[in-house]
Amino acid sequence: MIGSIVYQLTRNMTVEDVKAAGFDAYFVDHTAGIYPQFASGVPWTAATMQVKGDTITDLTEDMAAEQKARTTYDNILRLSDDPDVNNVIRFLREREIVHYQRFGEAKRTGGNDL
Numbered sequence: 861m862i863g864s865i866v867y868q869l870t871r872n873m874t875v876e877d878v879k880a881a882g883f884d885a886y887f888v889d890h891t892a893g894i895y896p897q898f899a900s901g902v903p904w905t906a907a908t909m910q911v912k913g914d915t916i917t918d919l920t921e922d923m924a925a926e927q928k929a930r931t932t933y934d935n936i937l938r939l940s941d942d943p944d945v946n947n948v949i950r951f952l953r954e955r956e957i958v959h960y961q962r963f964g965e966a967k968r969t970g971g972n973d974l
Contacts, residue, residue, distance in 0.1 A: 861952060863894045865945055919967040926960035 870892040878887045889895070896904035910921045933953035940946050 861948060865948055866892065866894055869942075869945070916967060916970070919963050923960055923963045923967070926956045926963065930956040930960070 873892065878884055886895075898904065911918055912921075930953055933949050933956065936949050937946055937953075940949065
């Protein structure tokens, strides 16, 4: 979904638009493609995922990840004034909340529902 949003927002951009937005260095390496990285510019890596193999520990980590994603979506909504983008981000934010709730339910049952 995020990739689709980025495509829609960048499909008609010109080189001048890229330069004016300050994305010329990114554009050189990735054009308008999605390169998974944090807002700080640090590339995403699987090392950021924490898995221990213990159901309760992993569910707790999953819950934290859902909350971090929700916060990221909240921050995007604070910065964006595009109603089409905001509608998608709100939808994704709601999914994070539901995921958090479901992981919490599984954790309360000791993970026996998995």
